[in-house]
Amino acid sequence: MPIQLTWLGHGSWAISTGEHNVLIDPFLNDSPTAPINADDVEANYILVSHGHFDHVADVASIANRTGATVVSNYEIATWFASQHRVQNTIGMNLGGGVDLPFGRVKLTIAHHSSQLPDGSYGGNPSGLLLTIGDKNIYFACDTALFSDMKLIGAAGIDLAVLPIGDLFTMGPDDSIEAIKMLEPKKVAPAHYNTWPPIEQDAAAWSERVKQETAAEPVVVEPGGTIKL
Secondary structure, three states, X not given: OOOEEEEOOOOOEEEEOOOOEEEEOOOOXXXXXXXXXXXXXXXXXXXXOOOOHHHHOOXXXXXXXXXXEEEEEHHHHHHHHHHHOOOOEEEEOOOOEEEXXXXXXXXXXXXXXXXXXXXXXXXXXXXXXXXXXXXXXXXOOOOOOOOOHHHHHOOOOOEEEEEOOOXXXXXXXXXXXXXXHHOOOEEEEEOOOOOHHHOOXXXXXXXXXXXXXXXXXXXXXXXXXXEO
């Protein structure tokens, strides 16, 4: 099963399996780095890691236009159904997984916060461990470094996507420690260079990954793709 991942800037990703289109944390219309608008994407499933505006801003409009199923924690799934009339939702909780037509989604822990844009409680933030075909892809999403990444890595990670922006998430130093625990084959950075407070030098980060870990760094610009 060919898998193509496209970075849509910030924490947003599009995954194509050829048959299904999956979006992660779509933040497009108000993002200064997104290469496309919300009206330009197609989706069968939208995975949401937590409730912050820069991760949920375009979820409802895309879901209501495409009929995509929103998959998130129970509180966020319920909020989209009740407040935004999203018809298809799957509410989960940390440690739980669900088998979907494109593969399996498991919610992992993440150390962050999760208030929704209107002030509602957004439940527990999460990372996403996806199994698509024979590939395991881990999106740490917005998180601090935590030691259970060692356990997540035990699944055998083909690609890990880690935040490196600092300030709101772990920065480059902690991401290197995360890579050492996760031991992925490949690693890509995200959640950086959207605004000045989270500017980072991705080339310098890539060199550190090569020198300090066994993973292969993969750095793409917004709109760039990674194939597995």
